[in-house]
Amino acid sequence: MxxxxxxxxxxxxxxxxxxxxxxxxxxxxxxxxxxxxxxxxxxIRPVSRMADGKPAHDEHLFIVTHQAFELWFAQMLHELDAVLADLDRDPVPDTAMGQVVHRLERMVVIVPTLLSQFTVLETMTPLDFLDFRDELVPASGFQSAQFRLLENRLGLTASKRLKIQGAVYTSRLDARDAATVSEAEEGRSLRAVVDDWLARTPFVRLDGFDLWAAYGDAVRTMLDRDRRLIASNPSVDEVVRDQQLASFEQTEAAFATLLDRDRWDDLRAQGKRAFSHEAIRAALLIQLYRDQPALHLPFRLLVALVDLDTGMTAFRQAHARMVRRAIGARVGTGGTSGHAYLEAATSKHTVFGDLADLATFHLPRRELPALPEHVRQEMGFRYDAGGGGVGGGGAGASTS
Ligand code: HEM
Incomplete structure (x- = not known):
């Protein structure tokens, strides 16, 4: 040239x-x-024709909004794929962790942008929509391959998905999209990758100190104390006391699922839990000891995962609400029951519920087992200003 x-x-x-x-x-x-x-x-190619031969005015907004969503889905997939590539390594390099968390946090802040676009689309009234709705059948957002890729790569499993008139969700996709989406179903999801990463967390056992055993002791002390308080409370009669003890047993049972691997695995086999026992207890300890410097990034990662799941739920809720206003109780152009299906998917199609539920197992800071000094040093950042180098730190999950 x-x-x-x-x-x-x-x-x-x-x-x-x-x-x-x-x-x-x-x-x-x-x-x-x-x-x-x-x-x-x-x-931007409207297909409708009104009596004057022009497209329905609001079809332009309908198309642009969907296209904008698809662009943001592409951006979220771009971030998610990079996160998966970094986090699915053993060990995950320390230097990669900051990027992983940063990218997840970016995905989280994209969600409100999506929600605000529903608000714009809601300015289209049901009558405006009816001007062109029939032209769309059988197309629907239900066929958004990128949305399905996001769900699958986050870790929504086929077994957890709602069926539509007995059919699986891929049955509404053309051959190309069905192949791409099914492939993502087989691939490594963020949930699986995070599970492995958590399960490798080294600090749960450090130099002979078993943090998990110490936590179990603290829980038992707390539960024994609470049971004694209820049993010896002079201000309630026997009936109320029995009711309180029955509720207390539910709390004990909840803790038992966490302290006892077999019970946890049972729940997992029933599809009530997704994370492995090793991973969930590591996640809990990251949350409980998050003030330790080595756990800052792992903690932010866990927060971002729950935020992301909440964000996907917020998308589904906002979408379902908008759909109800736009089409009431009609069936969708994609052939589902419409609003009823979308409502059901909102509560069922979650991925990181186990992490959100971990709050059940939190203890007040004052009741947490104190970390031995050598463990605190392992989890801290120490710099020797006298030139002796750097010590401690780096013992968190990010190095495992
Ligand atoms: C007036 C506007 C809209 C209406 C009336 C509407 C309606 C529906 C309905 C009824 C469904 C269920 C499937 C079906 O039977 O068709 C659905 C699914 C879906 N729509 Fe929309 N939608 C609208 C706008 C949007 C927009 C802007 C997006 C953004 C991409 C979107 C994305 C989706 C997705 C991803 C699903 C699948 C949800 C799932 O299976 O959990 N929709 N839509």
Whole structure:
């Protein structure tokens, strides 16, 4: 290519080095081309025709909103794929952890952007929608392959999904999308990758100190004390006391599922829990001892996962609410029961519920077993200003 554009990008350098072969010339970047605006704007193609021969006015908004969502889904997948690639390594390099958390947190803040776009679409009234709704059948957001990829890569399993008239969700996709989405079902999900990463957390056992055993002792002390308090409370009669003891047994049973691996595995086999016992207890300890410097990033990662799950739920809720306003109790263009299906999916299609439920097992800070000094040093950052180097730190889950 010659230098007609006057970029001066080729030819000998002042020091005599010829960079012709190493620095390829390119045309000046132009905004429209760089962003592919011809393709993007050309893809707003209303199909409806009103009596005057023009498309229904609001179909433009309907298309643009869906396209904007799909672009943001693409961005979320871009972040998620990078997170998966980094976190699915053994060991995960310490230097990768900051990026992993940062990218998850970015995904979390994309969600409110999506929700606000529903608000814009809600300015389309049901009557406006009816001007073109029939043209859409059988297409539906139900066929959004990117949304399904997001769900699958986060870790929503096929067995947990609602069926539609007995059919699986992929039955509404064309062959290309069905293949891509099914492949993602087989691949490593964020939930599985986080499970493995948590299960490898080294600090649960450090130099002979078994943090998990110490936690179990603290729980038993707390439960014994609470039971004695209820049993010896002079201000309640026997009936109330029995009721209180019965409720207390439920609390004990909840703790037992966590303290006893077999009970946890039972719940897991029934599909009531997703994370492995090793992983969940590591997650709990990260939450309880999050003030330790080595646990800051792992803690933020756990928060981001719950936020992300909550964000997906918020998407589903906002979407279901909007659908009710737009079509009432009608069936969807994609053939589901419409609002009723979407409501049911909202509570069922979650991935990180185990992490959110961990609050059940929190103890007040004052009742947590104190960490031995050598363990605190392992979990801290120590810098020797006298030039003796750096000690401690780095013992958190990120290095495992
Ligand atoms: C007036 C606007 C909208 C209406 C009336 C509507 C209606 C529906 C209905 C009824 C369903 C259930 C499947 C079916 O039977 O069709 C559905 C699913 C879905 N829609 Fe929408 N939708 C609207 C806007 C949007 C927008 C803007 C998006 C953004 C991408 C979207 C994404 C989805 C997704 C991802 C699903 C699958 C949800 C799941 O299976 O959990 N929808 N929609």
């Amino acid at each position: 010659d230098d007609a554009a006057g970029t001066g990008a080729s030819g000998p350098e002042p020091n005599g080095a010829d960079t012709t072969s190493t620095r390829p010339e390119r045309e000046a970047t132009y905004y429209r081309d760089y962003l592919g605006l011809d393709e993007i704007l050309g893809a």
